[in-house]
Amino acid sequence: MAEIIGNTTIKFDRLDSTNNYATAHLAKDAWTEGTVVLAATQDNGRGQINNRWESEAGKNILMSIYLQPSFLPVSRQFLISKVIALGIVEVLAQKLENVRIKWPNDVYVGNQKIAGILIENAIMGNTLAYSVVGIGLNVNQQQFSAELPNPVSIYQLLQCETPLDVLLENLLTAIDRFYHLLRDGRFSEIDEAYLNKMYQLGIQASYVDKDGAFTATLQGVHTDGRLKLLSTDGAIRYYHFKEVEFVR
């Protein structure tokens, strides 16, 4: 099984954003699938919903992976998020307890966010031409800005430094393994593994949608990526990203 993820790595001390760099160079420089771009720091690290991704220089993993999932129908594009999240969880769970995937693109330890994923897809017809998968993983940062809602790093949880190169190697290997499952069409295995790692799975909790707050039990995700909630009035509700929020 040839390694795809990380077959080529490009490292920078500083970039505006690894996702921006990848998007600007992948075609121009004829990147091979699995190329990884890393930066020690970003001037304009981007998160979901136009948020900024903050990271102290040299302390964390900031990277983007170039994928060509042309075998994947657009309707199943959420599988990319699944395999990436599963790779991150597998590696973190070797060190930490209670690592979960918070739908749609976060990795949590307990109720705190340790990693975020920003996936930017290019769609051609019914398939994905390419995907730029940005990952920010908090590793050795000791303090975060007070404005961030609930960040955490491995350092804060274990009170010791983690060598970034070893962690990166493990991460690329784990993501590679899950990406091979995806390429082999083993979608139901991925779906099941993801479901088992979901934050608040089977737990009654508060959510907010456009109509206000409600209580529901998280039941999983639809194959199209929508969150599936069973509300206390007995209705099953499906939500796209940004249509619902978890209440902390």
Ligand code: BTN
């Ligand atoms: C989120 O949780 O909002 C997603 C955060 C994604 C951050 C990473 S850091 C590396 C890559 N480059 C970016 O500009 N963003 C992603």
